[in-house]
Amino acid sequence: MVYNSAQMVFESKMVKRYFAWAFDGAKESHLRVLAEVPLFKGMGKGLLRKLLIDLIEKKYAAGDTIFHEGDSGKALYVVLDGSVRISKRSNSGDKTLAVLGPGSHFCELALINQYARFATVVAE
Numbered sequence: 001m002v003y004n005s006a007q008m009v010f011e012s013k014m015v016k017r018y019f020a021w022a023f024d025g026a027k028e029s030h031l032r033v034l035a036e037v038p039l040f041k042g043m044g045k046g047l048l049r050k051l052l053i054d055l056i057e058k059k060y061a062a063g064d065t066i067f068h069e070g071d072s073g074k075a076l077y078v079v080l081d082g083s084v085r086i087s088k089r090s091n092s093g094d095k096t097l098a099v100l101g102p103g104s105h106f107c108e109l110a111l112i113n114q115y116a117r118f119a120t121v122v123a124e
Helices: 003-024 027-036 045-054
Strands: 065-067 084-090 093-100 119-124
Touching: 027 045
Parallel strands: none
Antiparallel strands: 065 119, 084 093, 084 119
8 A cells, every 4th residue: 555645644633633522521521512402413423533633622711702793604513511692683782592511412404505694602
């Protein structure tokens, strides 16, 4: 088998990423939350582990805006810890549409088409 150097670097990064993930105790709790997300119901643990390895985890402090209404969208979000408030502008001010906690997901339509975000999402 012949490997080029780019392929070896890529595989080396993947191995390091996997081992870093495997020894992170928080990942097991994240795996349990992910298993409860309706979008991923029915997926086996092995597939969920692969999915969790490929996900990009971002942490937001309370009050941080994740995105604004009108921003372009290209990502799905899953709440692992804490909560987010989804609100929409109206003539009478911002209206809260939902508050989502662990196991909730939002913006799944961005995976199909990169529509502009219809609401603002802020971490709580």
